[in-house]
Amino acid sequence: MGYVYIFGTIVFTVFGQLVLKWQVDQAGALPEALWDKFTFLLQLLLNPWVISGFLSAFLAAISWMAAMTKFNISYAYPFMSLSFVLVFLFSVFLFGDPITTQKVVGLALIIAGIVVTSQSL
DSSP, rough: HHHHHHHHHHHHHHHHHHHHHHHHHOOOSEEEEEHHHHHHHHHHHOOOHHHHHHHHHHHHHHHHHHHHSSSSSHHGGGGGHHHHHHHHHHHHHHHHOOOOOOHHHHHHHHHHHHHHTTTTT
């Protein structure tokens, strides 16, 4: 069951990040004037999708607390790096983010680190 909690943490984290990016892109650039910034951000905070992103972050935290009851943090935390990999992959397909050699090498190192660390249970 502990791995389900880690999986939940990752899924909720990735969902929240992608939804927030999607909605911020839809809203456009941050205005220059201070009052306009305030109203822009307030409108974003009241957006149901943004609220779902914050709720997702809360559920990720709940899942993480449950995972901490099953694993040492030094074992479980490296799995959180999978969220970097998933956000990158989804951002390529959903937002057209570029794939660069540096990003691919970095992600390969993250995955290698997860594999090495997961062997230490």
